[in-house]
Amino acid sequence: SKVLVSGANGFVATWVIRNLLEHGYSVRGTVRSARKGEHLKKYFAGYGDKLEIVIVEDITKEGAFDKAVKCVDAIVHMASPISDHFNHSDDIMPDDLLLTVNHPCSQSIKRVVFTSSGATIMQESDTPVVLTEKDWNIECLEMFKELGGNAPDSVKYRASKVFAEQGAWKFMQEHEIGWDLTVLNPTYVFGPVIHEVTDPSSLNLTPGLFYRYVANPVKSEEADNEFLAKTGSAWTDVRDLADAHRLALEIEEAKNERIIISAGGKISVSASIPAQIGADGDIAEVDIANALDPPPNLSNPLPRGNTGASSQATVDLYLDNTKSKRVLGLKYRSMAEMTKDTLADYEARGW
Numbered sequence: 145s146k147v148l149v150s151g152a153n154g155f156v157a158t159w160v161i162r163n164l165l166e167h168g169y170s171v172r173g174t175v176r177s178a179r180k181g182e183h184l185k186k187y188f189a190g191y192g193d194k195l196e197i198v199i200v201e202d203i204t205k206e207g208a209f210d211k212a213v214k215c216v217d218a219i220v221h222m223a224s225p226i227s228d229h230f231n232h233s234d235d236i237m238p239d240d241l242l243l244t245v246n247h248p249c250s251q252s253i254k255r256v257v258f259t260s261s262g263a264t265i266m267q268e269s270d271t272p273v274v275l276t277e278k279d280w281n282i283e284c285l286e287m288f289k290e291l292g293g294n295a296p297d298s299v300k301y302r303a304s305k306v307f308a309e310q311g312a313w314k315f316m317q318e319h320e321i322g323w324d325l326t327v328l329n330p331t332y333v334f335g336p337v338i339h340e341v342t343d344p345s346s347l348n349l350t351p352g353l354f355y356r357y358v359a360n361p362v363k364s365e366e367a368d369n370e371f372l373a374k375t376g377s378a379w380t381d382v383r384d385l386a387d388a389h390r391l392a393l394e395i396e397e398a399k400n401e402r403i404i405i406s407a408g409g410k411i412s413v414s415a416s417i418p419a420q421i422g423a424d425g426d427i428a429e430v431d432i433a434n435a436l437d438p439p440p441n442l443s444n445p446l447p448r449g450n451t452g453a454s455s456q457a458t459v460d461l462y463l464d465n466t467k468s469k470r471v472l473g474l475k476y477r478s479m480a481e482m483t484k485d486t487l488a489d490y491e492a493r494g495w
């Protein structure tokens with residue numbers, strides 16, 4: 145069967161496409177320009193016409209997906225302005241992609257998997273808390289309503305994901321449609337990259353955070369150098385997230401469910417500064433990297449220990465991944481495996 149993947153050239157999407165192709169699916173990927181499809185075509189050349197690339201310049205335009213949805217059996221909707229460094233607040237889901245439902249060629253669609261985020265679940269708390277799929281990050285919507293365009297980018301990003309996910313669920317309730325929806329809510333996604341990157345500075349958001357924090361001893365003044373130390377790092381390996389997307393397409397019981405995808409870790413929030421996030425300071429990936437035997441042969445020495453902690457009081461949030469194991473049967477890679485493979489990827493690239 146054929147799966148449409150929007151935002152095909154992204155970090156996660158490229159792994160999702162690889163996973164689908166490896167499991168016998170055909171894939172149609174959408175990108176915003178022909179150039180952005182070139183790397184994909186080269187990387188997946190061995191799959192011949194099992195991978196098709198189509199250009200959808202502006203996914204918010206009515207009818208944007210008309211051509212792309214023709215005769216596909218399922219959709220994985222991943223395109224999201226995360227790459228604009230959170231600097232976007234529009235509701236890009238549901239009006240765009242769900243319009244496909246009215247298209248005569250969308251009759252074949254059985255399931256839509258929407259890549260939402262753990263950001264739609266995490267929330268302020270005065271005490272440590274375990275969050276599940278029942279929880280919603282409503283605060284970011286309130287902050288966004290109050291501050292509008294002046295809201296911090298992180299709030300805009302979270303609000304855009306909440307808007308989008310809630311819009312999708314609302315759409316499902318209000319329409320009679322032939323397909324069902326599965327929403328995945330991943331935490332920070334790390335791991336080796338296979339999409340188009342040239343050097344560490346071209347890594348997009350979360351792989352870039354990981355590089356700067358775990359592999360780059362040069363700390364700049366930029367706040368995000370300390371981001372992981374401050375936020376803690378509820379995380380997922382991109383390869384497991386790719387598995388989760390395929391399983392979400394395949395498993396009947398996943399229909400109409402939202403599912404947290406998180407290997408572990410915690411998010412530390414400061415109750416007084418919800419958007420900023422307080423200090424935790426100890427990220428285990430740094431210690432794992434330093435303990436690797438043989439050590440990775442990188443162009444810079446690895447930073448050591450706790451490199452970015454401040455001492456704000458924080459509260460720890462944990463995202464419960466039980467449902468992903470129960471419903472999807474998802475198995476998670478360990479932090480050691482993720483860290484080792486990511487550093488091996490850097491080494492292979494000569495970084």
Ligand code: NDP
Pocket residue numbers: 150151152153154155156157175176177180202203221222223224225226227228236259260261262263329330331332333334348349350
């Ligand atoms: P990337 O930045 O690597 O990929 C984002 C994709 O979306 C790219 O193909 C990009 O295209 C496309 N895109 C961005 N802005 C727009 C826009 N305005 N219109 C159309 N397409 C757009 O991100 P990730 O792979 O990290 O993320 C993929 C999905 O996973 C996103 O939905 C994200 O919200 C979600 N997610 C990611 C997490 C993470 O830690 N990385 C955590 C939780 C959720 P282009 O290259 O042309 O800009």
